[in-house]
Amino acid sequence: MLCAYTKLGMMVDARHLFDSMGERNSMSWTTMVAGYANIGDMKAAKEFYDLMNENNAVAWVSMIAGYGKCGEVGTARRVFDEVVVPDASSWAAMESCYAQKDMRQKLLSYIQANEENVDGTDATVWGFFIRCL
Secondary structure (H helix, E strand, O other): OHHHHHHOOOHHHHHHHHHHOOOOOHHHHHHHHHHHHHOOOHHHHHHHHHHOOOOOHHHHHHHHHHHHHOOOHHHHHHHHHHOOOOOHHHHHHHHHHHHHOOOHHHHHHHHHHOHHHOOOOOHHHHHHHHHHO
């Protein structure tokens, strides 16, 4: 039910349900982060993100994408930099942020500056290189 509320953007109902839950787990926390990020309420998303015991890939990507939607590329980049091991989904979210602001050259520069952290066999990363050119 929590997921349905967030997907429909019914965050007041989602928050009420979340608050009434006896036991919250990683999935419920992440659902709230993603829900708020999807509607562009990054303040609320960040509050939940900061309160999570353990951030996960979905929470990171939700935050990156949410900040990107709001045009806050620098903040999205800071969240991306927190990702322990960036994967295809976090790279895709970051690429989308830069693309929305027509900053693909900036992404290319970032990837080149962090070559040691990028798996050179990852087709996703190579796809980003090609789109950046």
